[in-house]
Amino acid sequence: MSNLVNVIIDGQECTAKEGEYILNVARANDMFIPAICYQTKCSPTLACRLCLVEADGKQVYSCNAKVKEGMNISINTPNIEKERRAIMEVYDVNHPLQCGVCDQSGECELQNYSLYMKVDEQNYSVKDVHRPTAHWGVMNYDPGLCIVCEKCVTVCKDMIGSNALSTVKRGADALSAEYKASMPKDAYAMWNKLNKNLIGFDEDKCIDCGECISVCPVGALVSSDFQYKSNAWELTKIPASNPYSSDCSLLYYDVKHTSIEKNTEKSIYRVTNDAHYTSLSGAARFGFDYLNRAQKNEEAFKKAVESVKNADTILFNSYITNEEAKILQLLKEKLKLKLVNEDALKFQNFMDDYSKVTGKSLYNGKLEDIHNSNFIVSVGSFLKSDAPAVKYAFNNAITINKGAGLYFHSMGDKHIEGFGKKGKTIETIVNKPFSEDSILYFILDQFGKDLPTELEEYLASKREQRTKTVVETVKESVTETVVDEATGESKEVTKMVSKKVPTEVEYTYTTLLDLIGADESLLETITEMLLKKDTYSIIIGEDCITHPKGLKIATLAAYIEKYTDFKVIVTPTQTNTLGVSQICDLDVISTGKTVGYNIKADYQLSALGDGDIDMPPLNQQEGTFVNIDKNLVPTNAAIQYDGYTLNDIANEILDYKAKYTIDYTQEIFNGVKFDDLENHFTNDRVEHRGYSIDFTEETVGVEVPDLKEHFTHDKVETEGLGVNIKELESLQIINTSSSALEINEDEYIIYRANPINQFNEFTAIAKQLQKETVSLYISTTLKEKLALEEGDKVAVTANSATVTLDVKIDNDLVGDISYVPTFDKNVDTKSLFKNRLEVAKLRKV
Ligand code: SF4
Ligand code: SF4
Ligand code: FES
Numbered sequence: 001m002s003n004l005v006n007v008i009i010d011g012q013e014c015t016a017k018e019g020e021y022i023l024n025v026a027r028a029n030d031m032f033i034p035a036i037c038y039q040t041k042c043s044p045t046l047a048c049r050l051c052l053v054e055a056d057g058k059q060v061y062s063c064n065a066k067v068k069e070g071m072n073i074s075i076n077t078p079n080i081e082k083e084r085r086a087i088m089e090v091y092d093v094n095h096p097l098q099c100g101v102c103d104q105s106g107e108c109e110l111q112n113y114s115l116y117m118k119v120d121e122q123n124y125s126v127k128d129v130h131r132p133t134a135h136w137g138v139m140n141y142d143p144g145l146c147i148v149c150e151k152c153v154t155v156c157k158d159m160i161g162s163n164a165l166s167t168v169k170r171g172a173d174a175l176s177a178e179y180k181a182s183m184p185k186d187a188y189a190m191w192n193k194l195n196k197n198l199i200g201f202d203e204d205k206c207i208d209c210g211e212c213i214s215v216c217p218v219g220a221l222v223s224s225d226f227q228y229k230s231n232a233w234e235l236t237k238i239p240a241s242n243p244y245s246s247d248c249s250l251l252y253y254d255v256k257h258t259s260i261e262k263n264t265e266k267s268i269y270r271v272t273n274d275a276h277y278t279s280l281s282g283a284a285r286f287g288f289d290y291l292n293r294a295q296k297n298e299e300a301f302k303k304a305v306e307s308v309k310n311a312d313t314i315l316f317n318s319y320i321t322n323e324e325a326k327i328l329q330l331l332k333e334k335l336k337l338k339l340v341n342e343d344a345l346k347f348q349n350f351m352d353d354y355s356k357v358t359g360k361s362l363y364n365g366k367l368e369d370i371h372n373s374n375f376i377v378s379v380g381s382f383l384k385s386d387a388p389a390v391k392y393a394f395n396n397a398i399t400i401n402k403g404a405g406l407y408f409h410s411m412g413d414k415h416i417e418g419f420g421k422k423g424k425t426i427e428t429i430v431n432k433p434f435s436e437d438s439i440l441y442f443i444l445d446q447f448g449k450d451l452p453t454e455l456e457e458y459l460a461s462k463r464e465q466r467t468k469t470v471v472e473t474v475k476e477s478v479t480e481t482v483v484d485e486a487t488g489e490s491k492e493v494t495k496m497v498s499k500k501v502p503t504e505v506e507y508t509y510t511t512l513l514d515l516i517g518a519d520e521s522l523l524e525t526i527t528e529m530l531l532k533k534d535t536y537s538i539i540i541g542e543d544c545i546t547h548p549k550g551l552k553i554a555t556l557a558a559y560i561e562k563y564t565d566f567k568v569i570v571t572p573t574q575t576n577t578l579g580v581s582q583i584c585d586l587d588v589i590s591t592g593k594t595v596g597y598n599i600k601a602d603y604q605l606s607a608l609g610d611g612d613i614d615m616p617p618l619n620q621q622e623g624t625f626v627n628i629d630k631n632l633v634p635t636n637a638a639i640q641y642d643g644y645t646l647n648d649i650a651n652e653i654l655d656y657k658a659k660y661t662i663d664y665t666q667e668i669f670n671g672v673k674f675d676d677l678e679n680h681f682t683n684d685r686v687e688h689r690g691y692s693i694d695f696t697e698e699t700v701g702v703e704v705p706d707l708k709e710h711f712t713h714d715k716v717e718t719e720g721l722g723v724n725i726k727e728l729e730s731l732q733i734i735n736t737s738s739s740a741l742e743i744n745e746d747e748y749i750i751y752r753a754n755p756i757n758q759f760n761e762f763t764a765i766a767k768q769l770q771k772e773t774v775s776l777y778i779s780t781t782l783k784e785k786l787a788l789e790e791g792d793k794v795a796v797t798a799n800s801a802t803v804t805l806d807v808k809i810d811n812d813l814v815g816d817i818s819y820v821p822t823f824d825k826n827v828d829t830k831s832l833f834k835n836r837l838e839v840a841k842l843r844k845v
Helices: 022-028 078-091 109-116 151-160 177-182 185-194 211-215 282-286 298-309 322-335 342-358 367-372 388-400 436-447 453-462 512-516 521-529 550-563 577-583 646-651 661-667 707-719 761-765 780-785
Strands: 004-009 012-017 052-055 058-061 072-074 134-136 139-141 165-169 197-201 221-223 236-241 250-257 266-272 313-316 338-340 375-379 404-409 426-430 463-483 490-510 536-540 566-570 594-597 603-606 623-626 631-635 679-681 687-689 747-752 775-778 793-798 801-809 818-820 837-844
Touching: 004 022, 012 022, 052 078, 078 109, 078 185, 151 165, 151 211, 151 388, 177 185, 211 221, 236 631, 236 679, 250 679, 266 282, 298 322, 298 603, 298 646, 313 322, 322 338, 322 577, 322 623, 322 646, 322 661, 342 550, 342 566, 342 577, 367 388, 367 536, 367 566, 375 388, 375 436, 388 404, 388 536, 404 521, 426 521, 436 453, 436 512, 436 550, 453 463, 490 512, 536 550, 550 566, 577 623, 623 661, 631 687, 646 661, 780 801
Parallel strands: 004 072, 313 338, 313 594, 375 404, 375 536, 404 426, 536 566, 594 603, 747 818, 775 801
Antiparallel strands: 004 012, 052 058, 052 072, 134 139, 139 221, 165 197, 236 250, 250 266, 463 490, 623 631, 679 687, 747 837, 775 818, 793 801, 793 837
16 A cells, blocks of 8 residues: 555646555645545445546546556546536436525535536426435534535544434335436436436434534535524634544544624534544534623732642643643742642553653553554553544544454443454454453454563463364265266266364464453454454553553554554543643542542642633634644634633743643744744644654663563463452552452452543533433343343442442443443543442442
8 A cells, every 4th residue: 555656637637546546646746526425434436436536447436446556547538527517417306495594505506516517407307205304413504405426424423433324215106207318428327327216314323413513515414513603604614623532533623703792602503524534533523602791800819829829739620721731830840849640640650651661751652543454452441432433533544544453341242243244354352350450451452563581471371272173174085976868877076075074273272362352253253354454553541541451452462563563552541631641740649638629629720610710712812732643733723812821820830821722832842933834734634733753763871671570570460360459559650469359259350431522510510511421331141140221229338439330231331341431520520430340239229
């Protein structure tokens, strides 16, 4: 794929990657080919046929035809123009005349292309059928407007991994045979398909991400919240970054005034994205409607300054900008206070240990590496909730690259099982709780090259030669006597026949599979999966970062980077975990008087408007984040904020006085000013968003861990299962002696996880994300086992805390582990957890 070829498009010489579609090559070279149904990074649907071009004298669809060395391509020929004109005319058959009220008007591809192709008359007609509108999850579907381009179906399958949309029968009369003879061939084929289909919806599979709304070229799929609220051209697009997860994907806050008297009073009407470059989670798309309309109050401000000056500790999370992190760090240095952020500290410690092996301060992979891989492994991430963009990349890669993947998690997830096309594309392995270390050893065992001797010896100690009986087909010669019917003579005939024979074969087993809790068939599955695979990525999730054996897991993950062909992507847990961990010098324990930034404390700064003084939420702030790809990316304020900021408080304390918070941008990493940061993609799909932070420099002054002791120790501890993890005093980054949770008969394991589209206290209050609540999410199996029904109340007790929660059934969940969310600050479920997995008592009340 990396070989370059030279092609000529409309007389212009272009260089392209071998295997690239003609359409993408033309776009990368700023040449326009009409196209409606192609969705970048997804399989071509070949529905619209507008992208016809002539390549070396043959008509081909440019979204599906790959460039070849020396290819000569013409975008327009008289025949192609005739086809395109007829296609657009057909698309306009029976299309309702409601552009005046349609949400898509002004950004509608049907409007645009009808004008572009100069459709000013209609030569075709067909009797239509009644097509009632429908309300589906977060959207409304109007089949009267649907042009059945199948982009929604494709993006849901190839990118999101939900498969919630499909084509269904339209029930219309067949087209008149006369058209076949009288109209251009492609236009007829397109119409014939269009006239047979509509789109159907499976509510159980939909995760309310809204990506199908984003790709719909017409007004057929629209956000039910946004519908009829505004014309597209009245909205101002503010480029920003996803404030909820570390993909920090580029999004736009579409903003408009709310008052005709004061043009300054504005609201966010919707969030949009350019789906050709990036996809959004439902949280990023629909969790935008909290705003802090704060006003200044001098008395309150003085108290805030005093509280910070007198504080011993500032508590905060990683849903803040780099600039705010920098201010907190400067406050720490000036006031000698403690900075406590458990999330960023765990990540920081994980990467410190990781870098001792690799010599680089961060991991080597990016989201794009996952998209480009054909073999992907995920370890320790509840992917669909923890990191939607990583999940999309995983699904996209195994679907589009004829790839395969392994998903290791202690909770089975049918949503993930549905990834990829038919066949052996994904294997989900429900691993034993806290067995992530064994999984990483297993990956090293299967894929490691030139491993350090101690590690190799350890892995060898886990291997066993075993035999098994397999049925082989052998050819055998059989001689039979046959009688010639005509002559009655007998003669002997010898022929080869196939015979199934049981055979004993020797194979290498690793007892690591027992520690993981995986079936030995996994070894064969991997062998099958690896056929024709050459590009590998591994996702290291939050369960690894927060694992009680943090140091060991980090070391093992780093060995994978160093001694295998995998690109390693460690998933930062919150939006700016990576940025905070790079900027702040963090403390383990808080002491004395506390000030909390969006965290409960003696004195609270709150962007939710419920603390002692207001702060701006992320959609009302300018600043930067460091995303999962290690890029510093900018975000802008959608709506003006009139209250005080952290910078205002810092200006009363620090010697450096910054007029705006973003004056600190140039103080971070490489000194670029905020206003000089780019935030867009170009037609060649290259990202121009901020800059890549330098993580490649060799870390100095570190000692590589003593491997010998490390692995010797492991032999004891991985076999010493059964020590209750709760006995361990500190759950900081220490090497514990436990690999599994000990549970009694009346106990169950609970897992700390939010439901899809919920991340924190801001998504908790977003109007369109109210579907999920803080409940005990259980599988249907556990529901039967505990004789529970949806809505029952259960007292959950763990770590000496008890919280009563409603029961909710998650139909995708497999197994006995239930999960408990922590996104709502009004329900104290955090106290149930010291680790991500805990042993709990569940009692129906
Ligand atoms: S709903 Fe929109 S995206 Fe889906 S097939 Fe219809 S027109 Fe295309
Ligand atoms: S909202 Fe997302 S999951 Fe649901 S149908 Fe659309 S693309 Fe699929
Ligand atoms: S874009 Fe190629 S067929 Fe529609």
